[in-house]
Amino acid sequence: MGLINFERPSARTQDFQFRLQRMRDLLRRLDLGDLLHQKSAPKPAPIPTIHIAGTKGKGSVAMMIAAGLSAAGVRTGLYTSPHLHHLEERFRIDGKPCRPDQLDDLIEQSIPICRQMADQEVGQPTFFELTTALALLHFRQRGCQAQVIEVGLGGRLDSTNVIQSSLSVITSIGLDHQNVLGHTKAAIAAEKAGIIKPGVPVISGVRCRTVDPSRTGTACGQTTPPKNNVACDIQADDDPEPVIRRIAGEVGTRLLTLGEDFDFRCRPTRAWGSDVELFDLPAPTRNDDACPPPSPHMPPPAKLQFHLGVEGMHQAGNAALAAKSLQILADAQLLPDDEPAGFQLPSLDIQRCVRAWHSINLPGRIERFRLPDGPMLIIDTAHNEDSITALATTLENRFGPSAPDRRRMVIVFGTSRDKDAGSMLRVLSRLTDRLVLTRFQDNPRYLPLDRLADAVPPRSFRDVQSSESSQDAVAMACRATGPDGVVVVCGSFFLADEIRRGIQIETLI
Numbered sequence: 155m156g157l158i159n160f161e162r163p164s165a166r167t168q169d170f171q172f173r174l175q176r177m178r179d180l181l182r183r184l185d186l187g188d189l190l191h192q193k194s195a196p197k198p199a200p201i202p203t204i205h206i207a208g209t210k211g212k213g214s215v216a217m218m219i220a221a222g223l224s225a226a227g228v229r230t231g232l233y234t235s236p237h238l239h240h241l242e243e244r245f246r247i248d249g250k251p252c253r254p255d256q257l258d259d260l261i262e263q264s265i266p267i268c269r270q271m272a273d274q275e276v277g278q279p280t281f282f283e284l285t286t287a288l289a290l291l292h293f294r295q296r297g298c299q300a301q302v303i304e305v306g307l308g309g310r311l312d313s314t315n316v317i318q319s320s321l322s323v324i325t326s327i328g329l330d331h332q333n334v335l336g337h338t339k340a341a342i343a344a345e346k347a348g349i350i351k352p353g354v355p356v357i358s359g360v361r362c363r364t365v366d367p368s369r370t371g372t373a374c375g376q377t378t379p380p381k382n383n384v385a386c387d388i389q390a391d392d393d394p395e396p397v398i399r400r401i402a403g404e405v406g407t408r409l410l411t412l413g414e415d416f417d418f419r420c421r422p423t424r425a426w427g428s429d430v431e432l433f434d435l436p437a438p439t440r441n442d443d444a445c446p447p448p449s450p451h452m453p454p455p456a457k458l459q460f461h462l463g464v465e466g467m468h469q470a471g472n473a474a475l476a477a478k479s480l481q482i483l484a485d486a487q488l489l490p491d492d493e494p495a496g497f498q499l500p501s502l503d504i505q506r507c508v509r510a511w512h513s514i515n516l517p518g519r520i521e522r523f524r525l526p527d528g529p530m531l532i533i534d535t536a537h538n539e540d541s542i543t544a545l546a547t548t549l550e551n552r553f554g555p556s557a558p559d560r561r562r563m564v565i566v567f568g569t570s571r572d573k574d575a576g577s578m579l580r581v582l583s584r585l586t587d588r589l590v591l592t593r594f595q596d597n598p599r600y601l602p603l604d605r606l607a608d609a610v611p612p613r614s615f616r617d618v619q620s621s622e623s624s625q626d627a628v629a630m631a632c633r634a635t636g637p638d639g640v641v642v643v644c645g646s647f648f649l650a651d652e653i654r655r656g657i658q659i660e661t662l663i
Contacts (some may be wrong), residue, residue: 176276177283177313183267184291191318196352199318201298201307202483203562205345207305207312208325208542211359211472214464214516215325216304218476222507223483223512224248231293231301233286233314236519238535238651245289247296267538269588282306290317311346322349322356323479325472327394328540343394346399355482356402359475360395361413412471412547416478421462422551424558426522430470432458460508465520466548475513480507517649521550523657528637530561531628533654534644537569542578545644546585547650553640554585554620562639564588565632566653568606568624569645570599578645583614585642588634591620592627594648 178190188200204219206212206415213234220232226476230248237243245252252260264284272278279287286306293301303319342509343360350356395411402409410416415435420428458481462473484502515521525531536545553561563586569575579589593600593606601609601619610618617634621627624643631641643653 159588166408174311174313174316175397176279177286177316178270178284179276180267180271180279180287181290181316183270184264184287184293187286189290189317191316191351192451197318199412202300202320203317203351204302204323204479204483205298205305205314205317205319206302206325207309207349208323208327208359209342209535210306210322210538210544211325211468211475214472215323215359215471215476215479216302217516218473218511218514219323219479220246220302221249221510222480222504223302224475226503226506229297231289231296231298232304233289233293233302234304235282235285235306236647238647239601239655240286240527244285247293247298247660250376252292252392256292257288260292263291264288264567271465273647295517300594305346307346307347308342308345310345311483312349314428315349319349319351319354321479321482322351322354323359323475324349324398325359325475326355326540327360327398328538338392340392340590343397344401347398350398350402350405350407352406354407356398356407356409357475357478357482358395358398358409358411359471360398360411362393362395362411377660379602403562408488410478410482412474415482416474418470418617420462420467421464426465427461427463428465428470429476430460430462430473432460432474458504458508461512463511464516465552466544468548469516469519469553473508476502476511477508480504504625518654519648520545521654525641525657527631527632530631530640531653531657532640532642533641533650535650536578536644537573537646539574539577539581542581542644545642546581549585549640549642555557562588563587563639564590564635564639566590566592566631566641566643567629567645568594568627568649569601570648571601571605573601573645575601575606575645576611579609580611580614582642582644583611587616589615589618590627590631590634591618592649593622594624594646594652596652597648599648600646624649625656628653 161164181187181337208215216232216234220230223230232246233244235244240251242251242254264287268284269279280488290365303317305314324346327339327346329339329342338579399409400531408503417435419431422428460479461469480502481504484504521533523531523533534545536542549563551557553559553563565586565588567579567581567582567589568591569578589610592602593603603622607620619630628641630644635641643649
């Protein structure tokens with residue numbers, strides 16, 4: 155159908171404008187107009203709709219919320235992107251991907267409409283606009299009782315931002331897609347916060363730059379606050395948290411922020427994963443009035459404890475955002491006083507929700523496999539400095555020199571042309587001095603090996619090998635690490651897909 159695909163860059167897309175009006179028109183033509191956000195006369199979403207943006211973590215948070223709702227008996231649709239193997243993975247209901255024949259039917263329904271739009275001024279939908287519309291149509295036709303929608307890129311001008319949400323979640327802010335979203339964290343925060351809508355509660359995982367140690371919990375055994383109470387190394391004028399708080403205040407909605415309104419503790423378990431405790435914090439006292447005051451009906455501080463079957467403090471933080479989202483959906487007391495009736499799910503059993511995370515598998519998120527010749531293989535879709543840092547920290551804690559399960563590691567790395575390979579490799583050099591460079595085959599975005607080799611920071615890796623074949627690269631890494639070591643594949647969704655397809659699912663640990 156010749157649809158523009160923003161997941162494959164081309165000269166044509168650089169001059170193509172993101173027009174939300176076309177997306178609104180597409181949904182109306184598919185008889186999904188009741189899902190649209192109306193600025194002049196907002197109405198509650200027909201079913202609870204959770205809208206999630208963020209630089210990293212948004213896919214994990216989306217999958218956790220959806221798994222929790224499904225475990226509690228709520229038929230839930232989940233729309234995420236990109237997919238690892240097949241397009242159908244983007245459209246899941248209660249964890250099961252859309253069947254190929256169902257997707258064929260959805261496309262058949264949309265073809266006449268796309269052709270009509272192509273002949274009119276509005277123009278034909280882009281690839282992502284169409285997949286978003288097909289997801290919403292699939293969830294409608296299959297009788298979903300709730301839907302979890304992940305933003306594709308940014309937020310303000312993303313195709314998903316035409317919907318009326320019931321809850322907005324912003325997971326994190328980092329430097330990625332700067333050519334589209336801006337070159338500072340503050341600018342990117344403004345784009346992500348574009349999903350905030352009047353009267354719709356917002357949960358933010360973007361911590362304040364200055365942390366009051368009396369208000370924060372102990373995460374993964376950390377017992378001292380960050381040096382100088384600075385949570386991250388950003389300049390005051392590039393702090394994303396005040397941007398989100400300001401926009402929430404301007405829009406007029408309730409904002410709950412990690413580290414200000416709630417927090418979490420996590421303890422890694424001996425085998426894998428973490429024990430997590432979510433708890434509320436006393437209402438903060440601010441020196442400004444950018445955010446509406448807390449509701450007088452807020453319940454007293456409460457705790458929620460659960461086991462998370464995926465590894466990493468960053469995933470425990472994602473679980474904290476997901477758990478707080480489920481609490482808001484379940485508890486009408488946490489909603490603004492004027493929240494329309496029917497938004498909450500008062501019969502939602504939170505304990506049933508979080509028990510689903512005990513054995514949850516998040517494809518491509520620190521996913522473990524046992525290879526036939528012995529080494530453990532970890533596949534992760536991390537593809538920017540922030541997500542690579544989270545991956546490296548997790549592996550250091552589990553397999554590093556001071557960890558109980560110390561193991562030799564070898565990195566297999568490949569990435570896209572538009573990514574900062576050097577910064578990612580610099581972080582990964584903390585883990586090991588052995589590196590195998592490669593590329594993926596099925597997408598033209600790959601960074602060629604000669605340019606990838608040039609991006610390796612000086613004196614970062616002692617042993618650097620390379621292979622045009624990603625499967626051969628893994629084999630090289632296996633020989634270098636030995637049967638008791640760990641091979642880590644990262645740098646790209648496309649690379650994770652290619653390696654994962656060559657592994658029998660029975661080897662998933």
